[in-house]
Amino acid sequence: MNAVTPAAHRPWVVAKFGGTSVSTRSRWENIARIAAAHRARGQRVLIVVSALSGVTDLLKRIADSADDEAAARAAQAEIVRRHAALVADMQLADPQVLAPRLAEMERLVADTRRASRALEWQAQVFALGELMSSALGAAFLATQGLPDTQWLDAREHLLAQPLPNQGAWSRTLSATVPAVPDAAFEAALAARGEVFITQGFIARDGEGRTVLLGRGGSDTSAGCFGAMLRAQCVEIWTDVPGMFSANPRLVPEARLLARLDYQEAQEIATTGAKVLHPRSLGPLRRADVPLVIKDTNRPGFPGTEIRAIGSDAAPCVKAISARKGVTLISMETVGMWQQVGFLADVFTAFKQHGLSVDLIGSAETNVTVSLDPSENLVNSDVLSALAADLAKVCRVKVLAPCAAITLVGRGMRALLQRLSGVLAEFGALDVHLISQSSNNLNLTFVIDEALADELIPRLHALLIRADALRAEDGAVFGPSWRELEAGTPSPPAPTWWRAARADLLELAAQRSPRYVYALDAVRANARALMQLRAPAPATTALVDRWHYALKANPHPAILRELHGQGFAFECVSLAEIDAVRAALPQLPAERILFTPNFAPRSEYVAALALGVRVTLDALHPLQHWGEAFAGQAVHLRVDLGVGRGHHDKVKTGGATSKFGVALDQVDEFRALARGCGARIVGLHAHLGSGILDASHWRSVYAQLASLAEGFSRIESIDIGGGLGVPARSDERALDLAALAGVLAEVKQAYPQFQLWMEPGRYLVADAGVLLARVTQTKRKGRVHYVGVDTGMNSLLRPALYDAWHEIVNLSRLDAAPAHMVQVVGPICESGDVLGANRRLPECREGDVILIAQAGAYGAVMASHYNLREPAMEVII
Structure with a gap:
């Protein structure tokens, strides 16, 4: 027999459901099941609901209608229609359950205060959404096995208090409730029943008037009630599984954040994540009440848990957030340098216009601040008035729209040495402001808004996707959004080493450690590349010559296998040339491509004497050893100005890379070649390794082909290697069909040049x-x-x-x-x-x-x- 928790000791669970979670009968059935499950575990339940999805936007049309009667009435009619449809779908016994609220909406639409958009009137209008959804919910839950469900008016229990310097707009439409544990409220509510439903978003002020907690305020309501009731847990039920390391709609590889502490979650929410309102966490942190973000459609999924975590957590970047619509105010004057009180004067202007400052950057003659639109009524009138006041003491420049890109994690200062790749991504952009938080939890870059969506996936790949398990105990990062959308994870992909497990264990028993290579795998990879063909009806090979990059693995058996598959060889040292010739004594010299970098003169001379093809990637050989290249055909390696790859140390393009002749030196290289009698017969570029995007080679191919048209003797274009091999489950393999498509596209435009490529890792890594x-x-x-x-x-x-x-x-x-x-x-x-x-x-x-x-x-x-x-x- 199961023990029953005594009534006096039954804990509270606060469960908040957002707009999409309360908009259909099936979603309300989910709510009923969730509440019933809590009751079965001996917990009391307070359900907090938002307005039906889209209803707050319709109410905003009414609030903004002023003298536009038609717009107000159209929005009102749509609200009535939406709720009537849900009442019918719920098959409620009392179809007039919303009659008092609909009558109140009629009064508010007809109210003369609509013309002036009075703040108190707006709050009453917006409150209708939650009041109607909670009334529907109470009636429906009573039909779903929860007959004792009681409706609770949140305004009777959530009392907003004005903050110092808070303007009328924020006091009414973005109010603050300083919720703390309230034993009397907890006892009184427990005495009344076990299941309650109430509204998010609304509260009352000291004079009993309706006020709002700001857009997204239903989360805040749940946090306040959770703190007041000292709840066992607050659950935020929404249509996503939790917080992610980036916006998953921008970054499908974004990882679920399985566990965060209050401060980390608040930083992520404050800096752009929409799944949780940051104000909800303050009351919970002070009361030490954990919060869990859950998926209404997948209630069994663990979601994101937010609670206090030990201070010894290891430094780790956990999320990349973005806020758009950010306005920057730049204030400049030489008079601020060592001027006592200058900042006090300029910030007084912000205070007078009711604007809160978010980020701050300063120099001797400039102070730049950002305004967060989520906490300010920022419009052109307010900005014009602010600029006019500031212009009395400094030169003012307004930059908008901007986006604030924030890296969030614990111990950010300890991670600065790992951010070189991130800084390189920002290096080519116009960064208006950089701010490192004093709490050591974030690093923010403010850029033009239009650049944000393209930048975030690149940053995520650098900081999180490639390093998602560096968290302190591995429990921080869950599956990726792509994996969750795909459903049940597939079993591990078949690999040759799984099939050969018994043989490998036997080899390890004989001697360890050992590298073991499977020639069958090498052969399969080679054939996949050799079979690249142009799309139908063409059937010819796209790549005229494949070179194997010997530096990846020069094992003689692998060289012989690839030679048998039709591969030539690319060597970067004289020793590699000797290794190929030793493994394949009959190999014609012209099947070897020599592409050294900063090699001594002797290696070039020896390679030319052997008759192999030689690539030059600097001016120095022609400037100082020109006689060695007289009458010789050479290939020119060009630096196209940018590098690619999963790490700085595999990027082989750009000014910071030692490879290739810069584009602005190509003409000088040609002049030197003519001067010593060398013929440039090929152009070559290789920009990096581990590339999984087929479009990369289109760009390289097109740039080299265009450049080649300015030469007279170019026979071949070598677009390098770098074909990536996915290492992680959330990485997609290089699409060879897509690669064939982009190569065919450029080859059709430049049929006069042979196409060469030189993969290495792609052929042998998995083998x-x-x-x-x-x-x-x-x-x-x-x-x-x-x-x-x-x-x-x-x-x-x-x-x-x-x-x-x-x-x-x-x-x-x-x-x-x-x-x-x-x-x-x-x-x-x-x-x-x-x-x-x-x-x-x-x-x-x-x-x-x-x-x-x-x-x-x-x-x-x-x-x-x-x-x-x-x-x-x-x-x-």
Whole structure:
């Protein structure tokens, strides 16, 4: 027999439902089920509801109608129609349940105060939405197994208090309720019943008049009631699963934020997230009441939990938010420098016009501030009056519309050294203001509003998508929006190493660590590229010559396999040329492309003597060794001015990259070539690695082809490699059909040039794994470590440029994850981390750990650091 919680001790749950969650009968049935589930657990329930979706906007039309009678009446008629349809759908016994509210709306529409848009009248108009939805809800819930549901007028319990310097508009339409735990209210409500429904958004002032809590104020109401009742939890039910690391409609790879503390959540909400109103969190934080954001359509999903979290949480960027409609006020004068009271004078003007300042940036002769439209009545009249007053003491410039892009996380100052890529993204933009918060929770950049939507996905890829598991215990980030929309996650994709598990365990038993390469996988990748064809009806190959970038993996067996598939070879050193010739003695010299960078003269001379094709990417060889290139055909590597890739260290274009001849030096290069009798027969550009967007190669191809038309002897255009291999579940593989389409498009326009490409990692990454054995395990605080018998001496990529490799316990492949662990090696370096924050089964000494996608830039970059032998290589 289940124990029943004594009535006096039954906790409260406050459940708030937004507009989309109260707009249909099926959504109200969800509300009834949720409330009933709480009751079954022995909890009292206070339901807070918003107006039906779209109704507040219709009420705003009435509030804005002034002398436009037709507009007011049209909006009124639509509100009546919407509610009548829902009453009919709910099949309520009393179809006149809304009659008093509809009569009140008629009185307000006819009220003479509409002409002047009196603030008190506006508050009464806007309040109708919640009053009507809650009345409908109370009647409906009584028919759904909750007959004791009682309607509660929020205005009887939420008392707004004016703030210092608060204007009439904000006192009435954006009021503040200083809610605190109220034992008397809690006891009185408990004595009345178990289930209540009330309104969000509305309260009363000291004179008993209706006031509003601002747009989105239903969340605030829930927070206030939760604090007053000392609720066990406040639930915000909406149409999304919780807070995300970015707006998921802009960034499908945005990650669900599974756990946040109050301050982090408030920063995210304040800086742009629409799923939660920031004012709701203050009362809850003070009362220590947790809040959970839940999905009405998927009530079983855990959502986002917000509560107090220990102060020892590790630094981590958790979200990228954006606020649009931001106005900047720039105030400049030499008179402010060392002038006592200047800021007091200018801020007095903001106070007089009822404007609150958000961000502040200052210099010796300039102060720039931002106005947040969510907290201000910002219009042209107010701004003109403000500018006129400020002009008395300084030069004023208004910048609008702007967007504030904010990076939110804990310990932002400790992360500054990791933000070089972010600063590079902003470097090409006109950044009007940069602000780092004093609470160490955010870093904000203010830019032109039109640039925000394009910038946010790039920032998310740099800071969160590529590093989403660096949170302090791995429980911060949940699945991506794309994964949630796709439904049940699919099982792991089939890989050759899963099928070969028994053989791999046997190899590891013989010796560890080991690199293992599967030639079948290399062959499959090579054939996929070789089969690229132009769209029908054309059937010819698009790429005239594929070169394998030898630096990815020069294993002789791999070279022979790729030669058999028709690949030529791209080498970046004389030693790589020697390796190809040793593995393939009969290979014609012209099937080797030599593309060195800052190599000594001797290597160029030796390569030319062998008859291989030589690429130059600087003026120096022609300026100082011109006689070596007399009569020779050479290829020119051009820097197109921008780099691409998942990390700064794989970007090979732009002024900060050492590769290629700058576009403004191409004419000088041509003159030098003519002077020494060299012929430029090919143009080449390679801008970076790990690229998954097929349109990249269209851009490179088109730019080089256009440039080639200005030459007289160009035979081939080499658009490089960099074909990406997805490392994470939320990354989409390079679309080869799309790649074929963009190549065909440009080739049709420039059929006179051969097309060359030079992939490396794409061909061999998935074909290789690194096997290692567990040596020790360790726990320090909340951090679990799994040590293995090799590290950065065998696989440098994670330490060098934060590369992500899937890691599994091959010995316990199907076991459930037990801990979030750090997979580390034996090298005496803090950077010897092969995988940070990975969920693995319980690991024991001797278990075989498999690190996937290790076929490229693995063994070839290995060393004997600490005099430890790197992993040996095995072909299967």
